[in-house]
Amino acid sequence: xxxxxxxxxxxxxxxxxxxxxxxxxxxxxxxxxxxxxxxxxxxxxxxxxxxxxxxxxxxxxxxxxxxxxxxxxxxxxxxxxxxxxxxxxxxxxxxxxxxxxxxxxxxxxxxxxxxxxxxxxxxxxxxxxxxxxxxxxxxxxxxxxxxxxxxxxxxxxxxxxxxxxxxxxxxxxxxxxxxxxxxxxxxxxxxxxxxxxxxxxxxxxxxxxxxxxxxxxxxxxxxxxxxxxxxxxxxxxxxxxxxxxxxxxxxxxxxx
Amino acid sequence: xxxxxxxxxxxxxxxxxxxxxxxxxxxxxxxxxxxxxxxxxxxxxxxxxxxxxxxxxxxxxxxxxxxxxxxxxxxxxxxxxxxxxxxxxxxxxxxxxxxxxxxxxxxxxxxxxxxxxxxxxxxxxxxxxxxxxxxxxxxxxxxxxxxxxxxxxxxxxxxxxxxxxxxxxxxxxxxxxxxxxxxxxxxxxxxxxxxxxxxxxxxxxxxxxxxxxxxxxxxxxxxxxxxxxxxxxxxxxxxxxxxxxxxxxxxxxxxxxxxxxxxxxxxxxxxxxxxxxxxxxxxxxxxxxxxxxxxxxxxxxxxxxxxxxxxxxxxxxxxxxxxxxxxxxxxxxxxxxxxxxxxxxxxxxxxxxxx
Numbered sequence: 001x002x003x004x005x006x007x008x009x010x011x012x013x014x015x016x017x018x019x020x021x022x023x024x025x026x027x028x029x030x031x032x033x034x035x036x037x038x039x040x041x042x043x044x045x046x047x048x049x050x051x052x053x054x055x056x057x058x059x060x061x062x063x064x065x066x067x068x069x070x071x072x073x074x075x076x077x078x079x080x081x082x083x084x085x086x087x088x089x090x091x092x093x094x095x096x097x098x099x100x101x102x103x104x105x106x107x108x109x110x111x112x113x114x115x116x117x118x119x120x121x122x123x124x125x126x127x128x129x130x131x132x133x134x135x136x137x138x139x140x141x142x143x144x145x146x147x148x149x150x151x152x153x154x155x156x157x158x159x160x161x162x163x164x165x166x167x168x169x170x171x172x173x174x175x176x177x178x179x180x181x182x183x184x185x186x187x188x189x190x191x192x193x194x195x196x197x198x199x200x201x202x203x204x205x206x207x208x209x210x211x212x213x214x215x216x217x218x219x220x221x222x223x224x225x226x227x228x229x230x231x232x233x234x235x236x237x238x239x240x241x242x243x244x245x246x247x248x249x250x251x252x253x254x255x256x
Numbered sequence: 257x258x259x260x261x262x263x264x265x266x267x268x269x270x271x272x273x274x275x276x277x278x279x280x281x282x283x284x285x286x287x288x289x290x291x292x293x294x295x296x297x298x299x300x301x302x303x304x305x306x307x308x309x310x311x312x313x314x315x316x317x318x319x320x321x322x323x324x325x326x327x328x329x330x331x332x333x334x335x336x337x338x339x340x341x342x343x344x345x346x347x348x349x350x351x352x353x354x355x356x357x358x359x360x361x362x363x364x365x366x367x368x369x370x371x372x373x374x375x376x377x378x379x380x381x382x383x384x385x386x387x388x389x390x391x392x393x394x395x396x397x398x399x400x401x402x403x404x405x406x407x408x409x410x411x412x413x414x415x416x417x418x419x420x421x422x423x424x425x426x427x428x429x430x431x432x433x434x435x436x437x438x439x440x441x442x443x444x445x446x447x448x449x450x451x452x453x454x455x456x457x458x459x460x461x462x463x464x465x466x467x468x469x470x471x472x473x474x475x476x477x478x479x480x481x482x483x484x485x486x487x488x489x490x491x492x493x494x495x496x497x498x499x500x501x502x503x504x505x506x507x508x509x510x511x512x513x514x515x516x517x518x519x520x521x522x523x524x525x526x527x528x529x530x531x532x533x534x535x536x537x538x539x540x541x542x543x544x545x546x547x548x549x550x551x552x553x554x555x556x557x558x559x560x561x562x563x564x565x566x567x568x569x570x571x572x573x574x575x576x577x578x579x580x581x582x583x584x585x586x587x588x589x590x591x592x593x594x595x596x597x598x599x600x601x602x603x604x605x606x607x608x609x610x611x
Contacts, residue, residue, distance in 0.1 A: 158309050159348040161335040163362035163413055173361075177352040 020238075027235050028228040035232045043210045044218035045236065048195060051126065051214060055133040055194035056187050059141040063190075064183070067142045068171070071149035082146075089139045096135055097203025104131070104204075128205035129212050133194035141190035148182020149175070188248065195241060263287070263417060263449035264306065268315030268325070272301045277473040279305075279315075281451075288443055288450040289478075290464035292457065294492060297470045299453040300345070303419045306451065307342050308335035320416050336365070341415030345422045347406040349394035355381060355405050356390040362413030380408040384438055400431025404438050411442060418443075420452035424459055433610060439463055457481075457496050458532060458609045469493050498568075499532040500577050509603070517574045520550040522604035529608050535568060537605035538579035541598040542589055549600035557594045560586060571599060 028035075035041055066085065070078055088096050104111035104122040114120045122128045152175060160170040176183070198216040205212040207221055215237045223230035264283040269276070277298045283289045291299045304310040306317060308324065311332070317325040319340065324333040341362075349358050359377035364370055381387045384404045394402055403426055410418060420439075427435045436459065443450055443463060454460040460467050461481055468478040469492065477489035484497050504513035506525040512518050519531055539545070545552060555573035567586055569579045577599060586592060 155344065155348055156350060158307075158335070159342070159344060159350075160361070160365075161309070162307050162338075162340060162342040163409065164336050164339070164365040165361070166334075166336050166365075169365055174350055178350075180352075 023231060023235055023238065026228075027231050031228070032232055032235075035229055036236060040209055040213075040218065041233060041236065044213050044215050044233075045240065047126065047129070047210075047213065048215040048237070049240075051129045051133055052191055052194040052197075054130045055137050056191040058130065058134045059138045059190045060183075060187060063138045063141045063186075064145060067145035067149060067186075070142065071146045085142050086139050088136050089143075093136055093197065093199030093201075094203050097132055097200035100132060100135060100200065100204045104128070123204055124206045124208065124212060126205075126211060129201050129214060132200040132204040133197040136197050136200050137190040137193040140193055141186040144186035144189060145179070145182050148179040148186075151182075152179050188245075192241070195237075262318075263320055264318070264451065266306065266315070266317040268305060268312035268317060268327070270301065270305060270310065270312050272298060272310075275301070275473050277301060277305075279470075279473075279475060281468065281475065283449045283451060285449060286447055287466065288452065288464045290452050290454045290460035290467045291470055292454055292460055292467055292496065293470035298473045299470050300421050302470065303342070303421050303451065303453060306417070307340050307419055308333060308338050339413075339416045341410030341413055341418045343403070343406045343410050343418070343420045343423050345425055347394070347399075347402040347426060349397075349402055349406055349409070351394050354391050354393055355386065355397075358394065358405065359409045359412050362409065366413070377408075377412055380412045381405070384408045384442070398428075398431060400427035400435045403427055403435055407439065407442060411446065416448055418446060418448060418450040420450065422453050422455055425455060436462055437610065457499065458530065458607065461530065462609060469496065498578070499534055500538070502531045502533075502575075504529065504531075506608070511606075511608070513575075515574050519575070519601075519606065520603045521606050521608055522602075523608060525608050525610070527610060529610055531606045531608045533577075533601055533606050535578045535580035537601055538577055539600045540569060540579050540581060540585065540589060540591070541600065544598050545600050547600075548602070550603040551601040552598060554596050554598050556596050557591055560591050569597075571597070577601075 070082055070085075101108070101123055103109045104114070106112060106115050106121060106123070111122060114122065122131060156174055156178065157170050160174045165173065196216060197214075198220065201212070201214060202217055202220070207213045207217045213221065215233065219230050219233045219237070222233055262282055263285045264281060266282075267280045269278050271277070275296065275298050279302055281289075281302070291302060293299050301310065305312055305325070306319070312325055312327055314327050316323060316327060316330075319338060322333075323331050324338055325331065349355070350361065353361065356374055356377050359380050360370070360373035363373035363376055368376075378387065378390060381390050384407065386401060386405055386408070389397070389401070389405075394405070397405065403423060407420075407423070423439055424432050424435055440463060452460075452463060454463070466478060466480055467484060468475050469484070469489070470476070471490060471492055477484055477493055481497060484493055502511060502513060502519055504511045504519075506521070506527060506529040508524045508526075509521050510518055511521055511525075511529060511531050521531060539549070544554075553573070553575055555571040555575065555577070557569060558572040558576075559570040561568045561570065566580050567583060569581055569586075569591055571577050571579065579599060581591070589597065591597070
């Protein structure tokens, strides 16, 4: 690495470090414990973790097949579907939330039928939070995994086929283990995106304590009345995220 | 020479990039056929068709009496149901599995219980001398070792038919001889039919019963080495088999043939061996030449053959050899009148392989 590259590299590192220092210095350390043990905080934290995890699982179950299909060709249909799939990455999340409301809302397309026939309401429930975060997070997973699959040497699947493995066994025992680093990276990115999701969630699911108020929403809610408490909440979210990233550092960051 | 029982009967056309293939290929039960040809002739593509990894355009492929590909819209048996073992050019061992599970993969795919499959896999690894490596990952192996494991992986599945795509290409010079020996042994005990893509006539001679020469997507000639040599169908074939070939017993640098004639080689070997040398490397003189060539001998001129762009001089005696010379040399040496000439070949010009 050329020595002069250290200058922009250091600037980049400082860019990430400064806000962290800002939060740490402004935090109300005295009230920290009472805030952490507060029921509303614990509710929000639990809801955040549950919903982001559910979102990551949905990414895996639905996004992996989608990514596999996308990686298997370059035709117009796939290109079109890929554009759709990546749209939530560029749209402001609030637009996504609004669009979801127009589909799943009680008086709209699918939401109306769901309500009429099954009595199910998605908006303004925890399921709504999961739907909104998945909508925003899955594109990151799909793109990462598709890139992994496109880099996968298909001759390995051919070798598996000549050894008597059908398409499903080949996918399960050869393709998937070989692209595992991409799947793990995709899951991590999607989970992180889901954990921090704000715009789509507040639009589609609202901010009801204990039901739909995740950590980002709780921070937003507190910020208006008690800015100091909001900083404390931010630090809690930060600490939890950092702890998770630290625990997964070996297995989950693509190191090769 | 072709046995009545046909294990592979394939007649098809296909396209790969700009190359049009038009193939007719028959391989008998238990026979090994070598596909030889220049780069880009379509050798590997033929194997892909037989394995079911690529569709044919027209024609049909039958393996062991069963139609496996009848062309578009007709029967197509997918590769996983063909029971064909393939050894790929760059081994393609699964990098995430240890060797034992690589070799067991085919059996577990067929529904064999994991424990039994591993026992069989261990037997195969032992057979190719890689038993100690069963817990190693493919990236810990050399090219030659990986190819041997790839062979074991294909054979452990008990295929009806074995396809080897340049099995010796990935091995370096020393590993090559060992790998070739392994292939010889395993092919002998395999007993099924085998098609192998070879690059080198020596490999083809050592491993195959017959040779099919593929040029620009067509098989221009099929036969034993003698059949090809008797009437080469193309310049490529002539070049391919136009090499001088000596079979004998090696001891150190000396190859002794059955009739007692000796050749000095550039490298040391032991046991049965085939030494080849290109006719261009054989120099002719009227008087005994001075200088360094280690092989200098006197022999009668048997024939002077004028080919398209060279002249081949065939010498008799107990070391029959062909020399390639220019028209002016024929005049200078008065070769057309026959008689005895002196031939000189440098020891380093010989290529040696175990027979």
